[in-house]
Amino acid sequence: MATQAEFDQMIKSGELIESPKEMTPDYLKELKHTLIVSGDTELISAPAYYLAAKRAPSINAFMTGIAIIQDELAHAHIAYHILEELGEDQEKLIFSRDPKSFRYPYAFDVPLDSWTELVVANGMYDQAGFCLLGDIHEKCSYGPWKRGLNKVMAEENFHLRNGRTWMKRISAAGGSAKDELQRAVDWMFPLSVEWFGLPDSMKMHSTQLEYRLKGLTNDQLRQWWLSTVVPYCEQIGIKVPAHKEVRDGKDVWELDYPFPCEFDAEEKRWDFKKPSSWDDVLVRWRARGPRNVEMVAMFQEEFHKFRKTHHKNGS
């Protein structure tokens, strides 16, 4: 194993780490944590999207929805597979963890109840995933993950396209269809903004950045997301609570509401008149949202049932 100083030098010089043998224990810990967040996020998007994809308005749309879910499961598999190579037990990670200990963004705990909400998720949540993974793909110091993301990025593009095409189509249809789309954006936009975590001003130190597990800070990623989503929504005639300002010759995206603020997950409604603290947000995140238990059960229950019956039959 390299000494700490040698290892730090490797990271600094831009070299790629290729195996656990080259890692310091602290790097390994941080890499695993980053992979678990990524794997859990991809995995949970499958039941979350499935519950809404069932409401697709045509066979072709349903097929596209299902293809996206298949992609997400494959992406999850890449992350868990790497974790296994790093000494974790994939089966335990997926099937034996308590629902609350999964490390995916809170947004997925709020049910997607319609095709409209699914395509907004493809347009906004997958855009968040695209920014986060795109940054890792470009900057990540762990070679196997960086390369594994080649295919993931192309597929995430397809998901985004599904989201954007349908959002545009629904908006153009006008009337109650467009109203429903606007309502979905109203609650899903702020949840996506939150996705990127604490603002840089509150997060002074990032081990992930230090180890080049990612390259951009939370605020930089959030700005990237806003710079793609806000203009697109405006272009298709959908209102979003953010606008662009030019500061020192640079585009800066500003939110038009207190960030963070109160969210009613059951009603899917934000109260922009009630600012909250990040401590409140962290409490809400840790408690998880309405659908956490149900979604984790969707893939855990059958696994254990099968195990039991298999055992009973004497094999």
Add this chain to the structure above:
Amino acid sequence: MNDQQLWAALSEVQDPEMPVNLVDLGVIYGITEHDGVVEVELTFTAMGCPASEFILEDVRDRLLRETGVTEVRVKVVWDPPWTVARMTEAGRDALESWGLAV
């Protein structure tokens, strides 16, 4: 307008899921043009292609950008069926470098 120009236009249309264009993928079976009306015969790599709508939309949009094209009619055909043998060398190379064996 010559056919070459229309083939070149479609070789700029990427498959929505894989980094390969439709001509190299071998799904474009024929292009004819008459008085600005372009007829395209194409197939998909699978009957249940989740990207079929996007592909049709992209083919139409791209051909309509060619000067003189006023209408695009796309006919989806299943005979002869698509196989990997229909891919060009360049298409195969693109997918192989991406990690798909073809």
